[in-house]
Amino acid sequence: MSRKPSRQTRQAWIDLHRAHRLLLERAESALKQAGLPPLDWYDVLLELRRDGGSGLRQYQLGERVLLSKHNLSRLIDRLEQNDLVRREACAEDGRGNLIRITGAGERTLERMWPVYGDAIESTFGARLTRGEAVELSRVLAKVLDQDGG
Amino acid sequence: MSRKPSRQTRQAWIDLHRAHRLLLERAESALKQAGLPPLDWYDVLLELRRDGGSGLRQYQLGERVLLSKHNLSRLIDRLEQNDLVRREACAEDGRGNLIRITGAGERTLERMWPVYGDAIESTFGARLTRGEAVELSRVLAKVLDQDGG
DNA sequence: CTCATTTAGTTGCAGATGCAACTAAATAAA
DNA sequence: TTTATTTAGTTGCATCTGCAACTAAATGAG
Numbered sequence: 131m132s133r134k135p136s137r138q139t140r141q142a143w144i145d146l147h148r149a150h151r152l153l154l155e156r157a158e159s160a161l162k163q164a165g166l167p168p169l170d171w172y173d174v175l176l177e178l179r180r181d182g183g184s185g186l187r188q189y190q191l192g193e194r195v196l197l198s199k200h201n202l203s204r205l206i207d208r209l210e211q212n213d214l215v216r217r218e219a220c221a222e223d224g225r226g227n228l229i230r231i232t233g234a235g236e237r238t239l240e241r242m243w244p245v246y247g248d249a250i251e252s253t254f255g256a257r258l259t260r261g262e263a264v265e266l267s268r269v270l271a272k273v274l275d276q277d278g279g
Numbered sequence: 280m281s282r283k284p285s286r287q288t289r290q291a292w293i294d295l296h297r298a299h300r301l302l303l304e305r306a307e308s309a310l311k312q313a314g315l316p317p318l319d320w321y322d323v324l325l326e327l328r329r330d331g332g333s334g335l336r337q338y339q340l341g342e343r344v345l346l347s348k349h350n351l352s353r354l355i356d357r358l359e360q361n362d363l364v365r366r367e368a369c370a371e372d373g374r375g376n377l378i379r380i381t382g383a384g385e386r387t388l389e390r391m392w393p394v395y396g397d398a399i400e401s402t403f404g405a406r407l408t409r410g411e412a413v414e415l416s417r418v419l420a421k422v423l424d425q426d427g428g
Numbered sequence: 429c430t431c432a433t434t435t436a437g438t439t440g441c442a443g444a445t446g447c448a449a450c451t452a453a454a455t456a457a458a
Numbered sequence: 459t460t461t462a463t464t465t466a467g468t469t470g471c472a473t474c475t476g477c478a479a480c481t482a483a484a485t486g487a488g
Contacts, residue, residue, distance in 0.1 A: 134396050138412040139404035143302075145419040150299035151345055152423060153292075189436065196300055201475060203438055225436045225483045247283050255288035257421045263287040266418055270294040272406045274301060319444095338466065350445060352468055357443095374453045374466045 157249040164245045167212075167238065170197070170205055172246060175214060175239045178231035185218065185228035214238055306398040313394045316361075316387065319346070319354060321395060324363060324388045327380035334367065334377035363387055 135143070158169060177194045178186060192202045206229060209215040214235035220226040231239075255263070284292070307318060326343045327335060341351045355378060358364040363384035369375040380388075404412070 133400060135400040135404040136409065136412070138409055138416070139399065139407070142407070142412040142415040142419075143399050143403055145416045145423065146295070147299060147303070148345065149419045149422050150296060152425070154296070187436085196297065198476075199437065200439085200477080203436095204474080207438095220436095223436075223484075225481095227437075250288060250292050251282060251284040253425065254292055254422055255284040257425075258288070258291070258418065260285065260287055262418050262421070263285070263291040265414065266291040267287070267294045269407060269411050269415055270291075270298045272411075273298050273403055274294065276301070276402065276406075336466085347446075348467065349447080349469085352466095353444080356468095369466095372454075372466075374451095376467080 153253055156253045157246060160245050160249040161242065166242050166245060169246070170195075171209060171214070172239065172242050174202075174205060174209065175231055175235050175242075178215065178229060179236060179239060183230065185230040187220065187223075187226050188229060189226075191229060209235070302402055305402045306395060309394050309398040310391065315391050315394060318395070319344075320358060320363070321388065321391050323351075323354060323358065324380055324384050324391075327364065327378060328385060328388060332379065334379040336369065336372075336375050337378060338375075340378060358384070 154169070161168060161172075173195050174191060174197075177191055188202060188206065189199065191197075192199050195202070197205065206215060206217065210217060212234075213232055216230050216232055218228045218230060220228050258266070303318070310317060310321075322344050323340060326340060337351060337355065338348065340346075341348050344351070346354065355364060355366065359366060361383075362381055365379045365381055366376045367379060369377050407415070
């Protein structure tokens, strides 16, 4: 199947990837400038907190954060080294870990959000109308609905 | 300035980055499966061919491809090692070099496009209407219009 | 129960990235 | 002309990513 992409499709494709790169660069550099950890850390910590204190299995975390398991494994190493996260043995499954966020982890999250949120708003949110943001999500959802969705 | 991002903004932000990641993964894996080089190579080769045979300075290439100069320098190393590109001394500027695509480079480009184009169309283009693609570009342009242009 | 298969997670290695320091040529200032 | 500053590009180092190979526990078949 699958004919050749139209000119409009190609343009949108390029714009999508350029926007991603630009926005990410800005957000990362804002965090770095504030002496804060990179975005991946934020994503993981956020998912952990969102889950309450009950802890998440590593593979669950991986699904939510879209990180492959080897990378996640090492990211958690780094987080653990910085005391933002704790690995605990899992009762039901002897192979697995339960990852739990620490107090320091929650505080890090809280120090990161203002900087991250500002970056999102100034580079992205403030440039779109409410309706455009919604429309963007709607259109992207059509793309995201392919098994990774 | 810069208030906190709205819920809609946050959602669109997440969707944008997820879409980027999903699409890129698909395209890269399609290329890899076909035994072809990664996307970065395509981008560079494409810009070089687009320019005709006249050759591009490294910094010009960097601007178009959105790659930092050190990374570009090493990417060109790899391309040169595979004979897809040639570095030539630059007449007007003794520090610089002129990057020129080789015949093998052009052939690589031609072998990559069917695979890449198919990936774009099947994971992206086919899921949007023509109008949605245009709307996507229009909205993203508002984001891209910040000095990174 | 025993053995094969699947699943969770880790590790080694190669390739890629960001950062800072570097070389060398070009430009501007004295 | 001499010296200082900027610009083009490269390199070393630390970090990060992907892939494949690995360990170990869980599940399923005989």
